[in-house]
Amino acid sequence: MTASSRTSISVVLTGSGGAGVMTAGNMLLDAAAKAGYYGLMTRSSGPQIRGGEAAALLRIATQPVDSHDDRFDIMVAVDWENVQRFAEEIPLGRDSVIVADPASGEMPQAIAAKGARAAAVALKDLAKKAAGRPNMVALGLVAGLIGLSEAILIEVIAKSLKKGDPKTLAASEAAIRAGLAAAPSVGWTATLAQPPAKSGTRWTVSGNHAAGLGAIKGGIRFVAAYPITPASEMLEWMAPALRKVGGTLVQAEDELASINMAIGGSYGGVPSLTATSGPGLALMSEAFGLAIASETPIVVVNVMRGGPSTGIPTKSEQTDLNMAVYGLHGDAPHLVVAPLSVADCQFATQWAVQLAERTQTPAIVLSDQNLGQARAIVDRPADVALAGGRLVEQAPEPGYARYAVTPSGVSPMTLPGTRGGQYTADGLEHNPRGTPSSQAKDHSAQLDKRARKIEGFDYGEHWAQIEGEGDIAVITWGSTTAPVREAVARARADGIKARLVALRLIAPVQPARLAAALEGIGRALIVEQSHGAQFHKFLRAHYDLPGKIDVLARPGPILFKPDDIHRHLMTWSRA
Amino acid sequence: MNTVAPAAAYAARDYKSDVKPVWCPGCGDYSVLSAFTKAFADLGLAPEKIAVVSGIGCSSRIPAYTNTYGFHGVHGRALALATGLKVARPELTVVVAGGDGDGFSIGGNHFLHACRRNVDLTYVVMDNRVYGMTKGQPSPTTEPNWDSALSPGGTGLRPFNPLVIALASGANFVARGFSGDPNGCAQLIVEAVRHPGFSFVEIMSPCVTFRPDQRGWKDAVHPAPVAATGDAAKAARRLMTDDGFNLGVLYKGDRAPYQPEIKASASIADLERAFVS
Numbered sequence: 001m002t003a004s005s006r007t008s009i010s011v012v013l014t015g016s017g018g019a020g021v022m023t024a025g026n027m028l029l030d031a032a033a034k035a036g037y038y039g040l041m042t043r044s045s046g047p048q049i050r051g052g053e054a055a056a057l058l059r060i061a062t063q064p065v066d067s068h069d070d071r072f073d074i075m076v077a078v079d080w081e082n083v084q085r086f087a088e089e090i091p092l093g094r095d096s097v098i099v100a101d102p103a104s105g106e107m108p109q110a111i112a113a114k115g116a117r118a119a120a121v122a123l124k125d126l127a128k129k130a131a132g133r134p135n136m137v138a139l140g141l142v143a144g145l146i147g148l149s150e151a152i153l154i155e156v157i158a159k160s161l162k163k164g165d166p167k168t169l170a171a172s173e174a175a176i177r178a179g180l181a182a183a184p185s186v187g188w189t190a191t192l193a194q195p196p197a198k199s200g201t202r203w204t205v206s207g208n209h210a211a212g213l214g215a216i217k218g219g220i221r222f223v224a225a226y227p228i229t230p231a232s233e234m235l236e237w238m239a240p241a242l243r244k245v246g247g248t249l250v251q252a253e254d255e256l257a258s259i260n261m262a263i264g265g266s267y268g269g270v271p272s273l274t275a276t277s278g279p280g281l282a283l284m285s286e287a288f289g290l291a292i293a294s295e296t297p298i299v300v301v302n303v304m305r306g307g308p309s310t311g312i313p314t315k316s317e318q319t320d321l322n323m324a325v326y327g328l329h330g331d332a333p334h335l336v337v338a339p340l341s342v343a344d345c346q347f348a349t350q351w352a353v354q355l356a357e358r359t360q361t362p363a364i365v366l367s368d369q370n371l372g373q374a375r376a377i378v379d380r381p382a383d384v385a386l387a388g389g390r391l392v393e394q395a396p397e398p399g400y401a402r403y404a405v406t407p408s409g410v411s412p413m414t415l416p417g418t419r420g421g422q423y424t425a426d427g428l429e430h431n432p433r434g435t436p437s438s439q440a441k442d443h444s445a446q447l448d449k450r451a452r453k454i455e456g457f458d459y460g461e462h463w464a465q466i467e468g469e470g471d472i473a474v475i476t477w478g479s480t481t482a483p484v485r486e487a488v489a490r491a492r493a494d495g496i497k498a499r500l501v502a503l504r505l506i507a508p509v510q511p512a513r514l515a516a517a518l519e520g521i522g523r524a525l526i527v528e529q530s531h532g533a534q535f536h537k538f539l540r541a542h543y544d545l546p547g548k549i550d551v552l553a554r555p556g557p558i559l560f561k562p563d564d565i566h567r568h569l570m571t572w573s574r575a
Numbered sequence: 576m577n578t579v580a581p582a583a584a585y586a587a588r589d590y591k592s593d594v595k596p597v598w599c600p601g602c603g604d605y606s607v608l609s610a611f612t613k614a615f616a617d618l619g620l621a622p623e624k625i626a627v628v629s630g631i632g633c634s635s636r637i638p639a640y641t642n643t644y645g646f647h648g649v650h651g652r653a654l655a656l657a658t659g660l661k662v663a664r665p666e667l668t669v670v671v672a673g674g675d676g677d678g679f680s681i682g683g684n685h686f687l688h689a690c691r692r693n694v695d696l697t698y699v700v701m702d703n704r705v706y707g708m709t710k711g712q713p714s715p716t717t718e719p720n721w722d723s724a725l726s727p728g729g730t731g732l733r734p735f736n737p738l739v740i741a742l743a744s745g746a747n748f749v750a751r752g753f754s755g756d757p758n759g760c761a762q763l764i765v766e767a768v769r770h771p772g773f774s775f776v777e778i779m780s781p782c783v784t785f786r787p788d789q790r791g792w793k794d795a796v797h798p799a800p801v802a803a804t805g806d807a808a809k810a811a812r813r814l815m816t817d818d819g820f821n822l823g824v825l826y827k828g829d830r831a832p833y834q835p836e837i838k839a840s841a842s843i844a845d846l847e848r849a850f851v852s
């Protein structure tokens with residue numbers, strides 16, 4: 001192989017849970033950021049707390065990347081424990097190299113079958129000699145292979161171990177140097193091209209943390225939390241962060257409590273949120289209806305995982321769409337917003353908070369494990385000015401009616417403590433004063449009002465991301481946006497002009513806007529991570545689509561690669 | 576300097592709304608409503624500084640009948656909603672109201688955790704040992720042999736003992752009242768609101784429609800023969816061995832309430848700094 005310079009290199013580190021591949025992966029990403037690269041790291045792990053299987057999947061590039069590439073160039077197996085369990089999630093090509101320690105035994109058939117070249121490095125032995133750990137040898141090795149400098153690695157490790165034992169730091173440094181020194185023996189010669197000069201601030205952030213920050217930027221100051229994979233990191237990030245900015249997080253006894261606590265906090269005038277995943281969202285659905293009926297804005301961030309039931313808690317899927325849109329009793333208009341990238345978790349969540357507050361309507365943010373638990377090196381998201389907050393009545397007149405029927409549907413809301421503004425928020429249907437009513441006229445007026453609040457709202461340009469011109473559209477949402485974007489770019493290079501349409505606002509639906517976005521489109525491909533093609537059916541139910549439609553829908557946990565979509569697009573567009 | 580004590584700022588009627596209750600004539604809950612409004616007047620709290628939060632059931636209708644802020648939520652979750660409100664707005668007086676089915680069956684888990692969390696709330700349960708709104712099914716406090724359409728011949732289940740459970744779970748104030756004595760109930764509510772932390776007041780409130788036998792409670796109740804204790808084990812032992820009709824404050828603890836301090840020490844820009852590569 002001749003030496004070459006690449007704009008993107010993909011690396012996977014595998015090992016048993018506890019072998020430290022996530023730590024090594026995070027350090028590699030941090031080093032790449034220091035060196036001026038963009039990058040993405042996702043994680044795949046089994047359900048075991050320790051001793052299961054784990055993989056840190058990285059892509060480091062000179063340009064922003066939100067999706068993994070088609071295959072991994074370098075695989076380093078710290079050991080072979082249970083690697084067959086996620087072998088199918090690690091695409092390797094004939095040009096890829098697999099580095100493993102001969103002491104770990106023979107390469108499992110599931111990996112060997114991929115046909116990549118094998119190289120031997122005595123990770124354990126080198127670690128032992130350095131008094132360090134094999135994962136640090138692997139880190140040094142990968143850095144050496146792709147061309148990251150020792151100085152940057154040492155800086156990163158010193159920062160992450162600064163509170164630790166100096167002996168550990170010295171051992172880790174020695175292990176990293178041993179890995180760097182072993183790199184030439186692998187015979188890998190493709191290194192990363194020099195990144196373009198940095199302009200502006202970059203962040204290394206996970207989707208879950210970005211969502212937490214977006215929530216705080218949107219004004220959230222009360223959070224009720226019940227742990228669930230893969231949403232817990234958002235809540236754990238928010239616990240200290242909220243305290244710093246004058247907010248509070250309460251750990252609830254279950255999801256039924258957490259959503260009701262959030263409703264209580266918001267009723268008190270403090271913008272409130274909870275975060276969960278599929279099973280938790282199912283438990284919250286009754287109280288979510290209460291928030292709609294009582295017009296109490298809250299935000300529920302749902303980080304999707306494989307379902308149904310307990311499903312695959314550690315892996316991604318886009319299959320809570322139906323539940324988020326339709327999973328409520330009664331006619332229950334509400335907001336559903338989906339982030340389109342790791343960095344967009346910030347904006348989408350901030351936007352959801354502001355929409356909820358402005359319309360006094362609860363919102364669901366549909367993130368997923370792929371976004372939430374990914375860490376990415378991104379340009380600092382722009383500050384998007386979003387005006388307005390909750391319509392609060394500070395000086396109610398005698399006869400104040402909390403649920404007054406207004407042209408916009410939004411009624412001025414008093415907060416507890418405001419004299420003369422007392423009312424009872426109610427999940428029972430009510431008249432404008434809030435008094436329970438089972439009369440048809442009150443039901444109709446309040447249903448109309450609650451629907452009008454969000455149907456008449458001007459969502460501006462944020463409802464979707466629309467990129468490129470062409471007579472083909474690829475319509476998608478959420479985390480599949482990134483591989484679709486890359487596939488559309490490749491198709492364009494092949495002469496196929498396609499337009500990316502990625503929906504950020506799932507509900508309420510925007511038929512006029514989508515019709516405009518699809519102007520001139522003759523055929524559309526719908527891409528989603530769901531077995532039941534939930535998004536396709538959702539689009540069919542609410543939108544006029546072009547005559548010719550194709551659907552690329554498949555369940556998790558194997559994420560879409562740009563090549564999957566690109567190939568489909570090429571075959572189908574010429575059919 | 577004005578040394579004259581001010582006249583009582585509020586009367587009980589200032590806390591009554593003009594909404595007519597859905598309750599049956601003779602329902603014990605009317606007296607509990609009176610006890611609420613009298614207690615609020617005795618406490619001298621402005622109506623807008625109080626929130627009454629409830630779940631679902633006959634007694635849970637009470638917020639709309641008061642002139643305070645209120646939230647009539649979903650079945651069983653009133654304590655959770657009230658916890659969020661109180662933690663977010665600690666300066667408010669938050670009173671939670673409901674029945675035995677709402678609080679001890681569907682809401683049982685929240686009851687345990689509200690007791691152990693010890694947020695400064697007052698929880699008043701109007702216990703009539705029956706689901707009244709759904710027309711007469713046994714609740715967790717119903718006697719095992721009480722016959723009903725849903726559980727013919729009785730449930731055969733041992734009744735739940737809310738006061739003992741409250742003590743075991745960490746409630747900071749435990750009392751029992753009887754709706755036939757609204758002034759006594761009002762006094763218990765006043766003490767419960769004044770006592771820091773989670774205060775639990777069980778009010779025996781007869782259901783005249785489905786449990787006419789409960790009319791006999793007025794002859795069975797009596798003041799507790801001993802004063803309130805600060806020893807939860809002693810209070811629990813008394814409750815497990817008495818006749819079930821002791822009224823009064825039964826336990827007063829001294830646990831500090833749960834109330835996270837709300838105080839900003841950093842800006843959003845400070846939070847963002849942690850993400851900078």
